[in-house]
Amino acid sequence: xxxxxxxxxxxxxxxxxxxxxxxxxxxxxxPGSYLHTMMAExxxxxxxxxxxQIEALRIHYSLDQPVHIQYLNWVKxxxxxxxxxxxxxxxxxxxxxxxxxxxxxxxxxxxxxxxxWIVAFPIAILSALKKHTFLDYFLxxxxxxxLSTPNFMLALILMYISSVFFGFSVGGLFSPEYLMAPWSAxxxxxxxxxxxxxxxxxxxxGTAGLIRVLRNNLLDELGKPYVVAARSKGIGIARLTFKYxxxxxxxxxxxxxxxxxxxxxSGEAVTATVLSLPTAAPLLLGALRSQDxxxxxxxxxxxxxxxxxxxxxxxxLLVLVDPRIRYE
Amino acid sequence: MKKMAPDSILDVRDLTVKFFLxxxxxxxxxxxxxxxxxxxxxxxxxxxxxGKTVSAYSITRLLPKTAxxxxxxxFRERGGDITNITELEPDGGDMRRIRGKEISMIFQExxxxxxxxxxxxxxxxxxxxxxxxLTKRQARARVIELLQLVGIPQAxxxxxxxxxxxxxxxxxxxxxxxxxxxxxxxxxADEPTTALDVTLQAQVLNLIRDMQxxxxxxxxxxxxxxxxxxxxxxxxxxxxxxxxxxxxPVIEIFDNPKHPYTRGLMHSIPKLRGRRGxxxxxxxxFVPSAYALQEGCPFCERCPMREERCTKGIPQRVQVGSxxxxxxxxxxxxxxxxxxxxx
Numbered sequence: 001x002x003x004x005x006x007x008x009x010x011x012x013x014x015x016x017x018x019x020x021x022x023x024x025x026x027x028x029x030x031p032g033s034y035l036h037t038m039m040a041e042x043x044x045x046x047x048x049x050x051x052x053q054i055e056a057l058r059i060h061y062s063l064d065q066p067v068h069i070q071y072l073n074w075v076k077x078x079x080x081x082x083x084x085x086x087x088x089x090x091x092x093x094x095x096x097x098x099x100x101x102x103x104x105x106x107x108x109x110x111x112x113x114x115x116x117w118i119v120a121f122p123i124a125i126l127s128a129l130k131k132h133t134f135l136d137y138f139l140x141x142x143x144x145x146x147l148s149t150p151n152f153m154l155a156l157i158l159m160y161i162s163s164v165f166f167g168f169s170v171g172g173l174f175s176p177e178y179l180m181a182p183w184s185a186x187x188x189x190x191x192x193x194x195x196x197x198x199x200x201x202x203x204x205x206g207t208a209g210l211i212r213v214l215r216n217n218l219l220d221e222l223g224k225p226y227v228v229a230a231r232s233k234g235i236g237i238a239r240l241t242f243k244y245x246x247x248x249x250x251x252x253x254x255x256x257x258x259x260x261x262x263x264x265x266s267g268e269a270v271t272a273t274v275l276s277l278p279t280a281a282p283l284l285l286g287a288l289r290s291q292d293x294x295x296x297x298x299x300x301x302x303x304x305x306x307x308x309x310x311x312x313x314x315x316x317l318l319v320l321v322d323p324r325i326r327y328e
Numbered sequence: 329m330k331k332m333a334p335d336s337i338l339d340v341r342d343l344t345v346k347f348f349l350x351x352x353x354x355x356x357x358x359x360x361x362x363x364x365x366x367x368x369x370x371x372x373x374x375x376x377x378x379g380k381t382v383s384a385y386s387i388t389r390l391l392p393k394t395a396x397x398x399x400x401x402x403f404r405e406r407g408g409d410i411t412n413i414t415e416l417e418p419d420g421g422d423m424r425r426i427r428g429k430e431i432s433m434i435f436q437e438x439x440x441x442x443x444x445x446x447x448x449x450x451x452x453x454x455x456x457x458x459x460x461x462l463t464k465r466q467a468r469a470r471v472i473e474l475l476q477l478v479g480i481p482q483a484x485x486x487x488x489x490x491x492x493x494x495x496x497x498x499x500x501x502x503x504x505x506x507x508x509x510x511x512x513x514x515x516x517a518d519e520p521t522t523a524l525d526v527t528l529q530a531q532v533l534n535l536i537r538d539m540q541x542x543x544x545x546x547x548x549x550x551x552x553x554x555x556x557x558x559x560x561x562x563x564x565x566x567x568x569x570x571x572x573x574x575x576x577p578v579i580e581i582f583d584n585p586k587h588p589y590t591r592g593l594m595h596s597i598p599k600l601r602g603r604r605g606x607x608x609x610x611x612x613x614f615v616p617s618a619y620a621l622q623e624g625c626p627f628c629e630r631c632p633m634r635e636e637r638c639t640k641g642i643p644q645r646v647q648v649g650s651x652x653x654x655x656x657x658x659x660x661x662x663x664x665x666x667x668x669x670x671x
Contacts, residue, residue: 225436225437225440229433229435229441231390231427232388232435233510234426234427234429234455234458234510235428235454235455235458237419247445248443322445323492324445
């Protein structure tokens with residue numbers, strides 16, 4: 001097992017190199033560069049900008065050099081000093097921008113994932129055990145209602161409720177007084193007060209799908225001979241249901257949790273934009289639109305790394321929850 | 329209180345099981361009766377779909393919810409009281425107590441009848457802990473003892489294996505140990521060797537017989553294999569399309585089969601010492617659908633001895649020898665003793 005993990009980690013190195021190249025190519029793909037965006041903005045604002053100034057900026061941002069030199073410099077910075085380059089738009093080093101955002105994204109994602117599990121699992125189990133009854137159909141209906149409600153809609157409704165009925169500030173993850181404050185217990189409490197809205201919005205969006213998949217997994221398992229054999233031992237229905245079929249039906253969920261995380265980080269973009277959450281997705285979206293190449297590239301690189309790490313975690317979890325799987 | 333024959337532990341009387349499905353009603357078992365004398369073994373033989381497994385599952389009430397069950401299944405408790413199993417809730421406390429302490433089952437597929445993700449120790453000790461009040465450690469010791477008893481080598485190590493780590497024969501042995509763990513008085517084996525290699529079948533059957541002696545079990549063996557029956561049981565009931573067509577002591581049935589279906593079954597066994605070129609004679613035709621009950625004898629369409637009266641009325645049970653009964657129009661009550669079973 002340890003050997004397997006070590007091997008997987010070593011395999012990641014060439015993969016990461018490849019991903020960094022692809023990330024860099026992708027952010028170079030759209031015509032123009034950040035300078036073009038900047039010039040367009042300045043012109044729109046009525047400012048005149050001379051060719052000399054542009055040239056100076058090009059040199060300042062190293063945009064005059066060939067692409068592969070730019071790439072090598074970027075990678076060298078990351079490896080040697082953890083420097084992910086400079087964000088043109090924010091006029092700050094990328095590393096100062098991304099870590100807190102990624103961390104908050106992780107908090108939002110993990111908590112949403114938990115919400116969707118907590119909501120979906122009991123409903124799915126109930127639905128499967130009471131298959132083809134009114135309860136089953138009713139829960140299915142509610143689930144589809146959740147699936148078909150657009151996230152932004154639910155986000156706006158919950159924002160309204162949270163500000164009108166609970167008096168919290170609208171949007172974001174923090175009240176204004178804590179926005180710039182250093183981390184403290186009070187700031188965490190404030191975060192928790194704001195977290196429930198994105199948790200519910202993002203969490204419910206995946207719930208209906210989870211319910212259907214788990215319900216059907218469980219229905220498959222409930223008909224298996226080992227369930228009848230367990231009943232023949234005289235074990236109570238509730239106890240054996242949770243011990244055997246539910247346990248087995250949950251395996252796919254536990255084993256895929258790793259690669260759901262990166263997916264949720266990039267998947268919450270719409271919700272995060274509507275709720276103006278200081279998470280990764282809106283920042284990435286902005287960076288891509290303004291061709292803020294180092295910021296966008298770094299995000300792509302980090303999300304890809306997260307995906308790889310997540311997949312590894314998934315594979316390790318799979319071994320832990322399903323003894324039939326062994327890596328040699 | 330219901331009356332049972334004094335020596336029997338389980339009496340099945342006029343058992344009828346219907347499945348109400350979207351496609352229609354399946355008449356799986358139509359008035360089956362047999363009894364299991366305490367400490368003896370009874371074989372139920374028939375081809376696929378004849379209702380033998382459904383009859384067995386009725387005894388432990390493990391049928392799916394679409395099944396409707398009627399008739400009586402009388403079980404003699406340890407104290408002598410008689411419980412009618414058909415009147416119990418399928419998963420209620422009384423039924424679970426009977427499953428957990430009195431009537432155990434061995435299933436056809438040892439692989440799929442054991443949970444793939446739980447250790448042998450866990451699955452075998454579960455019922456012991458619940459019904460015998462043993463601690464985990466005591467239960468584990470008991471499980472190892474049982475595994476040794478059923479002939480699993482290195483039981484101390486094997487107890488921590490998962491089912492997929494055992495071979496097919498070992499798995500079936502583990503399942504037998506699981507059934508015995510509850511110290512039952514009745515063991516129902518539902519085609520216990522069907523999923524096994526021929527070389528293992530005899531081993532597993534011998535094991536079941538040894539265990540029957542060891543635990544003083546009453547055995548119900550369900551099989552489609554007449555050879556297995558001859559080897560294993562004292563009494564046999566031949567089933568066809570949800571009915572017992574012939575029943576009696578195993579030697580009597582083999583020496584003197586009365587029902588044309590039983591005779592057909594005997595003829596369709598390949599003989600090891602048969603003449604070269606001699607063909608096995610299959611029973612002509614197909615088993616009719618269980619969706620619609622027939623008016624006459626269920627076997628009459630395929631029967632070589634068919635007469636006019638066979639298409640009218642279901643044949644009554646007729647005694648044709650000591651403990652030997654047959655349901656066939658050819659044998660009229662006058663020719664043997666009238667039906668006085670159910671005593």
